[in-house]
Amino acid sequence: MIDDPALVDNPTVEVTDVSKWFGPKVAVSKITCSFGPGVTGLLGPNGAGKTTLLRMVTGLIRPSEGAISVLGEWPRSSPKVYAEIGLVPEESAVYTHMTGREYVEYAAVLSGVDGPASATDRAIEAVALEDAADRKLDGYSKGMRQRAKVVAALVADPKILVLDEPLNGTDPVQRNHLIAVFRQLGDEGRTVIVSSHVLEEIERMSDRVLAIVDGRLAAAGDVAAIRRAMSDIPYRVRVETTRPRQLAARLLEDAVVHGVAIEDEAILVETEDLSSLGHQVAVAAKRVEAVPTVFRPEDASLESVFRYLVRRR
């Protein structure tokens, strides 16, 4: 049994004392951690080094120092390992001249899947992309492209899934469905590594979290432990609405709201209870006849949480 919460028993992915720098800039600094079956969340503000770490895990870039092992091998030296890795990259790029189905089947063929057409149908069904599958990717929204990339990553039935901000651009319905898919993949015994800068997302997707700040591992453990560690730090949430002043005034009467600031058509709400706040905003909006169009935890508040975690460590 391993005591360090950054490490797991029977790891499929091992990161040992890894650093990466680009010129004078240190992107990742001496991170040691491991990943095994189940969903592990990689949490950190934008620019924390999550994407760099995931790119090193998949072999897209080499560590400047340290070692990475995926199923016992460094993928760059042994491309056959890629048959067991599925990546959803952060950038929204896809082959826009292809339909969703062609894109997924292309992934299946490149991964050496037997029966790529039937594997494509199964993967498309798993992510509920059937309706859009025969449309060109050029016409997909960002959220639909994310789903197409998830399908392409799943089609080869990989043991390890690396998902870099996979919920970016998705609407609430797509988000709920993808979270359920990731959960199920973890329950099936796959290693699912999923990054996000939004704690709420990570909380819903994974039981185990690694928090990264300024390229360093700031905290590791289960979500509840991370949550407890940051319980005294308020969230800041951006709410965009048609009647910001009226909604702000109403929200100030609410016990879960610590403070409110108005910024053009948006209000910034401070709270320690993010899940209750969503409900309270909906109730308050109805009372003042406002229409909330955006409800988004702000990066800045998370960043302060991460810095707090770094100081504690």
Next chain:
Amino acid sequence: MRPAWAITVATVRQVLTLRRAIVFGLAEASPALVYLLVANTLSDEAALDRLGFMILIVYFPLLVPIVSLIVASGVLGAERRDGTLSFLVLRPIPRWVIAAAKAAAAVIVAGGLNAFGALALTVSYAVETGNWNLVVPLVVGGVLASIIYAAIFVPLGFFTDRAVLVGLLFVFVFENGIVTALRGLSALSPWRTGFSAFIALAPPDLLTGEDLAETPVELISLSTAALWTALAALVSVALVALVLRNRDLTSE
């Protein structure tokens, strides 16, 4: 074999959009159209002179390199620029297979377009004069030159975002400037290798020794041209495979 074929087909579709096919097709057909417009007013000898002008001034030094540059620099460059490279390289496929499939796509598109240009020009000449024996030599010469250009411009597109600019400098400053002044450097000019193959396959009486002396080309034999082409292709595939294996494939 199947992944290699899939990469080649996907890349051909990626670089040869309908708009590009129309634009390049018109550009490739333009020397033939110009030739047809003027040829029926000329004597047979003058028509051959006009054809020589189209081949030596327009087709080989301009059309073949520019079409090859735009096509070949995009086959890997677009993947890197658009962020789709990870989709391609994180696969259980040897790196040299990816490199070879990409190079093959560049050769199919650039070689195909340049073969079409050669065909259009020589067929229009044949229709006017009844002389069909320049069709195969020009197609072969154009395709060989396209292969060497692809061997140069595929890696160039991968290494720099300014591949087209660097490629144009290579074509206009080095090939059509420096090598024209220093004929001894002809072996380093892809279009001259293609032109040599064309001359080697064309009827011996096509050009007199005096004509040849006036061309800015130090001719090489067909076998040397073929060997040079194969070597360039091999080195290019090996170089791209090496980079795919050893270098960081995304930037910060």
